Amino acid sequence: MNTNDNSRREFLATGLLAGLALAGCSTKKNPFDELANDVKPSGEMVKLLSVDGEVIEIDKAFLKPVPDLPQVSNEAARMGIAGKKFVMVIDLARCKSLKKCQSACNHMHHIHPGQNWIKVYPMQDAEHTAPYWQPTTCMHCDEPPCVKVCPVDATFKRQDGIVLIDSDRCIGCRFCMAACPYSTRVFNWEEPSLEKEIADKPYSCETSVPQKMGTVGKCDFCPDMARKGELPHCVSACPNGVFLFGDMLEDTVTNGAETFRFSDLIKDKAGYRLMEDLGTKPSFYYLPPVGRNFPFENNEKKEATK
Amino acid sequence: MEQLAKQKIIQDLLPQKFGKQGKIWVAGLIVLCIIGVVAYIRQLSKGLVVTGMRDYVSWGIYISNFVFFVAISLVGSLITAVLRLTNVHWSTPLTRIAEIIAVSAITFASLIIIVDMGRPERFYNLFLHGRLQSPIIWDVIVITTYFFISILLLYFPLLPDLKIMLEVKKGFSKGMLKFYSYLGSFWKHTPGQIKLSEKAIGILAVTIIPVAFSIHTVTSWLFATTYRPGWDSTNFGAYFISGAFLVGAGGVVVAMYVFRSHYNLKEYITYDHFDKMGKVLVMLALLYLYFNVNEFLVPAFKMKKPEEEHLRGLFTGEFAPIFWFAITTSMLVPILILITKKGRRPFPAFIAGVLVVIGSWFKRYIIVTPTLLHPFLPMQDVPANYKHYFPTWEEWAIAIGSLAGALLVITIFARIFPIIPIQETITEKEEHEKALS
Secondary structure, eight states: OHHHHHHHHHHHHHHHHHHHHHHHHOOSOOTTOHHHHTOOOOSOEEEEEOTTSOEEEEEGGGOOOOOOOOOOOHHHHHHOOTTOOEEEEEEGGGOOOOOHHHHHHHHHHTOOTTOOSSEEEEEOSSTTSOOEEEEEOOOOOSSOHHHHHOTTSOEEEOTTSOEEEOTTTOOOOOHHHHHOTTOOOEEOOSOOOOOHHHHTSOOBTTTTBSOOTTSEEOOOOOHHHHHTTOOOHHHHHOTTOOEEEEETTTTEEEOSSOEEEHHHHHHHTTOBOTTGGGTOOOSEEEEOOOSOSSOOOOHHHHHHHO | OHHHHHHHHHHHHSOOOOOHHHHHHHHHHHHHHHHHHHHHHHHHHHOGGGSSOOSSSOSOHHHHHHHHHHHHHTHHIIIIIIHHHTTOOTTGGGHHHHHHHHHHHHHHHHHHHHHHOSOGGGTTHHHHSOOTTSHHHHHHHHHHHHHHHHHHHHHTTHHHHHHHHHHHOTTOOHHHHHHHHHHHTTOOOOHHHHHHHHHHHHHHHHHHHHHHHHHHHHHHHHHHTSOOTTTOOTTHHHHHHHHHHHHHHHHHHHHHHHHHHHTTOTTTSOHHHHHHHHHHHHHHHHHHHHHHHHHHHHHHHHOOHHHHHHHHHHHTSTTHHHHHHHHIIIIIHHHHHHTSTGGGSHHHHHHHHHHHHHHHHHHHHHHHHHHHTSOSSOOOSSOGGGGOOOOOHHHHHHHHHHHHHHHHHHHHHHHHSOSSOHHHHHHHHHHHHHHHO
């Protein structure tokens, strides 16, 4: 993720420089940057890295947090990111059900306590086969059954392959929940308990925040992070590198630490998709639990039997 | 002589004021409706969290109640259209009963589906952003069409009766007469009008059959277009329609008995009607049984893995008591009662009708809920109460309130309008006498 880190640094530094430039050249009150006009130097200096790689020093008072990328419009969110086809690969050999993915996802999307967009299933394919952990979330199918049945286009498929929900349009009929064979969709049965700051935000399909009462929610593949050139929260939260996210057109997937050629990975490790026979064509691949990093220990079951 | 007979028919069939029993009945229904409304207000303010539904069982008794209402409404088309077009005359006195059941049931089907919505205030999105590939949009289209055709099929045959009541005048309040003349003062019963009306009814009777088939087929597709075991079936359309005709005919038999005994209509709804409707019920129950055999025994023979858990749950597991109760009360017992000549007398036929209706309500529950508790992936990472479903008092109150509301509409209709078509009865009698002489 070196390239991404650079681009973020660049972005920060440009923002800062632009702010400085505005502060320096304007004698009149600048309508675009009221803050810079009223700043009085504090005398405390901080070192920063400029775009050219030089270390520069500026007064701390001129530092100002760069706002997050502005939210894209509903139209843009429905279109998706051009020239991308997002894909996720799960390496089952690496999962020991730490559920860090789940807690990061729940935290970042402010999901109602008890509900999860990512579920980690203890699976056993047949009586004598070895059990394994299977993290599951929205498959972002290319033939999404949920999108087919939605009567109001509240859940939709984008050009980059992501399936999203417009909670401002959803009528809460829950047909999509019945249609999804992967049981991935959750419903906001009551008013979500959100901090006022979050609850007052305008809803964005790309962040799926804030969740709204009487509407459906599910994994969104974090397209807001993709726009920033960053990985979905579950991917970066997993300490074992189970989740590999990437772009099928670039033919690469990464968990942040390692990057693979997607087609090779799927070929060499015999990747597969869930319920292929249903014809839903998921964008979500699994690598079989071969050559495992961890033994399978189902502590939940032990605790339950105690 | 003829004039006298006509006067008697009119006097017998005019709407009657509620007696003491009638008043208690209406009051009871109103109370149930109010409790339902109170429960719905609670649901509106707190959200669907007041129901027993959760992420796995995301459709509960609201949806099974909706399917029940759509099913029972199909009887309008059976009695008024199918029997009419096949030149069956004995069903004439039953047409209005069937049609008001249809109108009232389809109205409450629409209401209960709005109750089930998470965001009912966004209902307009169906028109603003409706997408034609969704079976819900098909349902909205066909149910609306069915509603309007049913209203017209109720209204056109009512016109001559409105004229009769406007002529009688006696016993009607001023407000009611005003209402009648608002509805039908233009009807002069001229040969031209009669011809036009008959033509219109003929066209409607033909149109309502495909529309009626559509409403229930589309309703079955809400389930059959998904992948879930128990719903993923090509049998579903026919299975639903046969079940719908059964419950509707059962409902008509119940209504026949109640109107007959309370409005003293023994000369108009005769033993012969119960005998014939009893035979119709037996035939429909056998038909529905046939589709049930197809629906359950074929997958049970194969026991595919995803189906297995679902079927075992129905046959011997968690849902076995309701499953067998529904099969027995909606089909087996009514067949046993109605197959004998004695069983087709009014009272036993009434009991059989009641069993059919109750059994069918639970049958709809069995179709909707157990499937949702048997998803492809195991139920995981959810609170314990997500893995079971039992309706809360709010759900019961709303469901019962909607049933009471449907009965209230039928009751009030019978208070305002003659429940047996007067003019048609007179015409039939005249034609009958003409044929005899």
